[in-house]
Amino acid sequence: MAPNQAARGVRARARQAMRAEVAATVQDLVLERGYEETTVDDICTAAEISRSTFFRYFPSKEDALFGETAEAGEHLRDALAARPAGEAPWVAMRRALDTLIEGYEAHDERTRRLTRLIVNTPSLAARHREKNARWQELLRPEIARRLGADPADGSDPRAHAVIAAALGCVEAALTAWTSDARPQALATLLDHAMGAFARVE
Incomplete structure (x- = not known):
């Protein structure tokens, strides 16, 4: 590996580590204080960073709370x-x-608490839905291919319908998972939700 490539790799890992650390700090604070009650200044104090450093890594408090979940869409597409x-x-x-x-x-339990917070906070629930809309576009070409459809054909609703229904089932499973003190496994809840449409082997 060339020296410049190695240096870029080190910087990328350091940036990723810092993003993860700040995201964890935000999550800790909002679970302790509530989302609306937690300010960017609170986050900076707890993470021992300046406001300019915070905004170098995240454009908003909401983005910091969601942390690395933006990358989950790419992982889902690859899977x-x-x-x-x-x-x-x-x-x-x-x-x-x-x-x-x-x-x-x-x-x-930590993730359940964070998910419950997202589901019950209107601005965060809206951001969650925006994320799902981005995932729609990421997943559409592969689902269209499996359907024998043209992903560029906006008049064919099938790929969009499959993805929207599946992500809707995830939402339903998450809601059930966070509403019960002793929930079933999330995978089981998702199977139940998706099984309402078709048998999953």
Whole structure:
């Protein structure tokens, strides 16, 4: 590896580590104080950074709270593309969602609390829906291919319908997961939600 490439790699890892650290700080604060009650100045004080440093990494408090979830769309797209070529679109979507579900369940109670906060805070719920809209565009080409459709054909609603329904099932599963003190596993809840449309093997 060339020296310049190595240096860029080190800087990228340092930036990613800083973003993760600030995101964790934001999450800690909003779980302790509430989202509206937590200010950027509070975050900067807790993370021991300046406001200019904060805004170098995140354009807003909302973006910091969501942390690295923006990259989850790319991971989901890659997982979907890696599914067997002949797998039905609905089944491929469910299996590709395994990586997303595992991420939610990795930090069980903390993630449930954060998810409950997002679901119950209008501005955060709206941002969550915006994220899903971006995922629609990321996933559309692969779902269209599996349907034998042209992803550029805006008159064919099928790919959009499959993705919207699957992500709607994720939303329903997350809502159920955060509403019960002793919930079923999130993967089981998602199977139940998606099973209302079609059998997932």
